[in-house]
Amino acid sequence: MQTYDIALLLASSIIIIMICLPTVVWTLFLSTDISSPIYEKKMLSITIVGGVILFVFNSFGFFIISPVSYIVFVLFTYGVCNLFSFAKCFTADFQMKVSSWNIAKLFIIVGVILYPFSLLATSFVEEEHFIFYFIISMIYFTLLVRVVLNFIHYKFSESSNREKRHEVVANVQILKLDYPMSVPSLYNADLSLHFMMSEKRDQGIILSDGTNDKRFASNFIIIFISWFIFRLLRSFNATGDKWKDLIHLNQLLRESDGNEILICILIGLVIVLLLYRHLSPILVFLILTGIFGRHFPLIDKGVKSGLIESHFVYFGLFIFIFYNCIKVFYYNKIYIKKHEYNDPLVGTKLVLYMLQVFEIFFGLLFLLLQKPENVLVTSLSLLHMHLIIPLLIQNWESLGLTRMQVYIIALWIGQASFFIHGNSNSLSTVQINAGFVGVSSYRPVLHGILIACHTFGSKFLVLLHTLVVILTRKRDILRLYMCIRCWWMLQLLTLTVYVINVTLQRHHLFIWSVFAPKLLYEECNFLCLMILTVIVYLFIKITNCFSK
Structure with missing residues (x-):
């Protein structure tokens, strides 16, 4: 397999996802009043068209594929649909609308x-x-x-x-x-x-x-x-190759005087x-x-x-470990057997x-x-x-x-x-x-x-x-x-x-x-x-x- 085959594999997988993912999303997550077949077809067509547009623009920008852009577009479309649905909640049927969000x-x-x-x-x-x-x-x-x-x-x-x-x-x-x-x-x-x-x-x-x-x-x-x-917690340690040169909190702590x-x-x-x-x-x-004491020993031995x-x-x-094992297998066992012998949840x-x-x-x-x-x-x-x-x-x-x-x-x-x-x-x-x-x-x-x-x-x-x-x-x-x-x-x-x-x-x-x-x-x-x-x-x- 050549290196350029990777792009073809990823492109084919993204195309499959572009077809399958919206169908799953609009079928599983839309509320009952707006999940008619006509509405689902509209949302499916809008999502696919938007994904194709993003794919074309990213191709012109020398990016072969950008699945993140497409995923964000799907989420944005879904969020807008639910936002309009939520706006109607203040007029009627509040409970059914909120459940879809x-x-x-x-x-x-x-x-x-x-x-x-x-x-x-x-x-x-x-x-x-x-x-x-x-x-x-x-x-x-x-x-x-x-x-x-x-x-x-x-x-x-x-x-x-x-x-x-x-x-x-x-x-x-x-x-x-x-x-x-x-x-x-x-x-x-x-x-x-x-x-x-x-x-x-x-x-x-x-x-x-x-x-x-x-x-x-x-x-x-x-x-x-x-x-x-x-x-x-994300700011303490820098990992990966991107933005590796940026200063993180642990680096500042290591460069401090110790206090x-x-x-x-x-x-x-x-x-x-x-x-x-x-x-x-x-x-x-x-x-x-x-x-x-391990980090700040009382006696410095080099x-x-x-x-x-x-x-x-x-x-x-x-x-x-030794103390609690004894407590589990003897003390707790005797106590539970004495007070809750018929309790099926003893084990x-x-x-x-x-x-x-x-x-x-x-x-x-x-x-x-x-x-x-x-x-x-x-x-x-x-x-x-x-x-x-x-x-x-x-x-x-x-x-x-x-x-x-x-x-x-x-x-x-x-x-x-x-x-x-x-x-x-x-x-x-x-x-x-x-x-x-x-x-x-x-x-x-x-x-x-x-x-x-x-x-x-x-x-x-x-x-x-x-x-x-x-x-x-x-x-x-x-x-x-x-x-x-x-x-x-x-x-x-x-x-x-x-x-x-x-x-x-x-x-x-x-x-x-x-x-x-x-x-x-x-x-x-x-x-x-x-x-x-x-x-x-x-x-x-x-x-x-x-x-x-």
Whole structure:
């Protein structure tokens, strides 16, 4: 295969996408009143014509294809259609119109379809982090829009239902005097209205006593803060080849006199202590003290500075695991058997506790392996996932998402966290020195494990925390299987498409500098997901044995 065949392959794939994607979009996401066949044909023709125009203009501009321009055009057309639809909401049928405004689903489906095919080009592989930065940021924006529209919908529904209730009560009072036999039917109408409000209240749409206002406000604030933290994290490390010469925050911290790094480390350790204080807070505090001593040792020993502190952290992590394992298999088992012997969720609670212990253990180990300027990055990344993932899992229905889409967002957040920590699809960004933290002799297996934990630990932590939140909210092991199966589906799709791509482009000029390292990273992601699956499976089997 010659190099010019790549452009033909990409052009043919984009043409197929230009035909299939609008059909999927206009079929799945348009509201019922404007999804007639005539309307869909108009939108389909407008989108295809617009895509052809963009293709022609980009060809004249010496760009062979520009799929990003076409995708933006599709999203813009869809957004304009929903904007006009939303404008009509203030006149009639507010609820049906607002339900159609959910562009977050569009971004998720477009991301799932186009992400594997974006890896066919070297530029997309080198700058893959921008894809996840863009998708995650736009999902946050659309979720904020969704929360605002839900709040407006709630206010309109509250006022209209209040008027209906007052009208029914007034009619009942009048007919009590004139037509006593009609009163039961009116009472039934009032009762049906009450049941309708109760059903919406159970779905999380309408709450009472001002609770809904607080819920909308808290959701908006959490999403906005998560978006702000995510945008701040992007500025710490520069990855990829584009804008590599620009100054980033970690570079400024390295060039400072040390006081700024000290403040950042203290802030980061305080954040981690607040997040992990629910299990063995004294041990967690001592381990964090050792992590601080590793970066600022009390005794300067030259090359071996921080070695004793690192050994102290490893010993503290061992004590943490040993103590909590005893607590799980003896104390918790006896307590649960004594007080909740007939509870069918005994095994689920033990699995949840073991996952929480392993999450804290791995999070502290990952924090130990970081460079001084990356401690705050790791802490903010942990805070970010502790804010947004519980919100998505708890409020997925009110946000207009499905469980599968929430799991996909969690996987993308993990992949974005991988790039946030300074990693890329190049082997040059692998931190070899992380494998020698607290290790004074040459042990290749241990070095490899520590380097792997440092490189892929951020994504692993996000996936692990997602499983913990799922079990915390819904004590159902089947939800874990559903989530892991969704991740496997996406990972296998990406890996399959990319292996075919590498096979077809094995004679490409950048096969060893771009495509081969990315294939290695995808295989490592596959391995990380396999390790996570095995860990969950072992925890479930162990708890089933001890809970009998």
